Amino acid sequence: MFTKILIANRGEIACRVAATARRMGVRTVAVYSDADANAKHVAACDEAVHIGGSAPKDSYLRWERILEAARQTGAEAIHPGYGFLSENEDFANACAAAGLVFIGPPASAIRAMGLKAESKQLMEKAQVPLVPGYHGAGQDPSMLHQEADRIGYPVLIKASAGGGGKGMRLVEKSQDFAAALESCKREAINSFGNDAVLIEKYVLRPRHIEIQVFGDTHGNCVYLFERDCSVQRRHQKVLEEAPAPGMTEALRKKMGEAAVAAAKAVNYVGAGTVEFIVEQPGGYDQPDAMQFYFMEMNTRLQVEHPVTEAITGEDLVAWQLLVAAGQPLPKPQSALKIIGHAIEARICAENPENNFLPATGSLNVYRKPDCTSFAIGDVRVDDGVREGDAISPFYDSMIAKLIVHGDDRAQALARLDAALQQTHIVGLATNVQFLRQVVKSKAFATAKLDTALIERERAVLFGQDAVGRQLAIAAAVAATLEQEKTTQTADPFSQRDGWSMYGRSQRYFQFAYQGVELAATLAYAQGGAPAQLSVTEVGAQAAGEAQTLQWRALGAGGLDLQLGAQRCSVQVYVQGEAVTVFTPAGSAQLTEVDLLAHAGDSGTEGGRLTAPMPGKVVSFAVQAGDSVTKGQPLAVMEAMKMEHTIAAPADGVVQELLYAPGDQVAEGAELIRITSAVAA
Known part of the structure; x- marks a missing residue:
């Protein structure tokens, strides 16, 4: 076994490899960019080497610097993680030339499977079904x-x-x-x-089912069953689970053997995933009619490998290290069994309500599920961040992976929703609430799965108000009043508790919630106790219904809240005017408007079209003087390794392009000035 390895990656996979290596008595070396100088993976390793600038091309993709870091620190092997250089045959060859073990497949296998067209020609010869x-x-x-x-x-x-x-x-x-x-x-x-x-x-009603394979240098190759990765947005996975719902034993064996045949066709060594597209010509409830076709082979560990670990009880990173050190596979095919059901949710910095646009910012609050409330092994969080860390535009938008295991799928679903409920992230947009909507949807709960599930179920997945504005505002009002208690003096005339010598007193608040301006009135009973809360849209003629409001502070922003007949525990985080409320049903974000602070603010930005996130301008589809119509593509930006099209918000005429292709721009930067268009 190795004594020291270098991890040529970052984030949660680097932390994961470091943890497994430590359990095996192997020391680790981290590499890091300017943006990652204080990252969690740097602290997780025994040593760390700076390799360059924040952009991947200046650091994590500069393999000559990574090799030099390995030489300087005396590492014997390099673990590439996933992404970056993990499937780069030139890097694998360079490791071998430098006398380092590449913890992955041979360069020849990477080359054979790296190009989709060539790999499919190879699979055709191996009699693996093709689309x-x-x-x-x-x-x-x-x-x-x-x-x-x-x-x-x-x-x-x-x-x-x-x-x-x-x-x-x-x-x-x-x-x-x-x-x-x-x-x-x-x-x-x-x-x-x-x-x-x-x-x-394009296969109709397609499911994305992949097989985990593992080979060694002794000619052994096994499959560790399947994962269903059908729930996707923008062709990227959102939820992954193992085993695949509805999978028959006959189809599992057939797909597993096909995956092993694919791996053996390229003399595969290490962890790999053979991905299949599965057609459901008989519908969702007829698994016997399913037909599978080879899509591609990922010659690396996958992001979703923890669900395979959960149902098999095997540590796949440990397997990687053992196989790379020349040892045989720990188990033969006959010794591998499926135990229960596991699901992984990718928690990402993005806005699902805005076409999953990536988000950047700081993790001002990052609270993970309390694993002590579950049995050991039921809930696992893989991450590479800590509270206070920043999510930059340079890398992938994934914050963490939340993995749950249960005796069956129903139990795993319940545990996933409970763990998501306990996941509190404040400071930037995330998909946590959206994940809860997917998990609780009838289509996912009943395993009506295909890669179009999110688009097919838009009506129940998007635009949902899980909390409700009455409860969200009640929680924000209660949190504000609790916060004020900590700053009050002994002077009774300075108290803001609603006390009045005569009659009732009232307190007014203003909020912005889901694009609507709302006025809240808290009417106190004589003696100062909060009595009733009413919420009305600003400018509305009729007053909102008043409901009794009571609460009890639980500490650290927690409240036992009762609004009318509704009672629940809520967690409220207040940062300036931004208020985030977490309830058992879901979370809500609102703004408590300080009217004095905003006096004189302009009500509109006119014809400005701004960047929705920091990134690089790829191209413009218009020139100054062009007439545009609402929805017409105007520009393409690239952020977090994905392209995003920016469209005209209304009809108008282009006055000026304020950047050139290739320019880096900040979030909110004005890109295009157009007349007769509302603000982007």
Whole structure:
């Protein structure tokens, strides 16, 4: 076994590898960029080496600096994690040339499986089922268009060197193909340095089911069963679970053996994932009719590997280290069993209500589930951040992975919702509430799964108010009054407790909640006790219904709150005017407006179109003087390794482009000035 390894990655995977290595008595070396100087993974390792600037191309993708760090620290092997250099054959070869063990497959396997088109040709020879499509080397745009027309729409254009949902476009009709191809190639060259694409028939009602495989240098290869990764947004996974719901033993064996055949075809060593697209021609309730097709092989550990660990009881990172050290697989196929059910939720810094736009900011509050309230092993959090850390625009938007295990799927679902309820993040937008909506939706709960689930269930997943404005404002008012108690003096005339010598007194508040301005009136009973709260939209003619409000402080922002007949425990975090309320049903964000502080503020920004997040301007689709219509694409930005199209919010005329392609811009920076358009 190794005595010291270098982890050529960051975030939660670097922390995970460091933890396993420590249990095995192996010392670890972290590498870090400028942005990660104080990151959790740096503290998790025994040593750390600075390798460059914040952008990946200046640090985590500079493998010559990583190799030098390994040489300086005396590391014997390099664990690449996932992403960055984990599937880079040149890096694997460079490790070997430097006398270092690459903890992953041989470079030949990475090369064979790294290009989607070539790998599918290889799988065809190995008799692994393939989706109908074009996987050839020719890349002439007109020829590719003809192939798409031949295959029949809808089709998927996929970057041959791609992964993680990048460089992928769905095309539903022929006239949209050219624009989609251009966008796909641009994203592919930026992400992978290779703009070659392949085209495949888009499978209707598709499920994404992948098989975890593991090979060693002794010729052994096993599969550790399947994971269902069908719940996706923008072709990226949101929830993953194992085993796949509805999987029959016959289909599991057939898919597992096909995955092993795929791995053996390239003499695979280490952890890998063979991904299949599964068609459901008989509908969701007829698993016997399911047909599977090879999509690709990821020649690395996957983000979702913890669910496989949960149902098998195996540490896959430990397996990686053992196999890389030349030892045989710890177990044969016959000794591997499925135990219970596991689900992983990816907690990301993003705004689901705004097309999952990535978010940046600080983790002002980061509270994880109380694992002591669950049995040991039932709940696990893999992360690479701590409270107070910043989520930057340089890397992936994932904050943490929340993994739960249960005796069956129903129990795992209940534990996942309970753990998500206990996950409190304040300071930037996240998808935690959206994940709860998915978990509680009938489609997911009853395993009506396909990759279009999120789009198909938009009506129940988006625009939901889980808390309700009455309860959210009641919690904010109670929290404000509790906070004021800590600053009050002994002077009775300075107290803000509603006491009045004669009759009743009232206290007024103003809030912004889900884009609506609301006025709240708290009417005190004689003697100063809070009596009733009413909430009315600003400018409304009729007053809102008044409800009795009572609460008891529980400490650290917690309140036992009763509004009318409704009683629940809430947690309230107040940061300036921003108020975040967590309840058993979900969370809500609102703004408590300080009217004096905002006196004189302008009510509109006119015709400014601003960047919705920090990132790089990729291109503009318009020029000064062009007339535009509402919804028309105006510009493309890149942030957190994804492209985002910015559209016109209303009809208007372009006055000026304020940046050039390639420019880095801050969130809120004015990009385009247009007349007769509302603010972006």
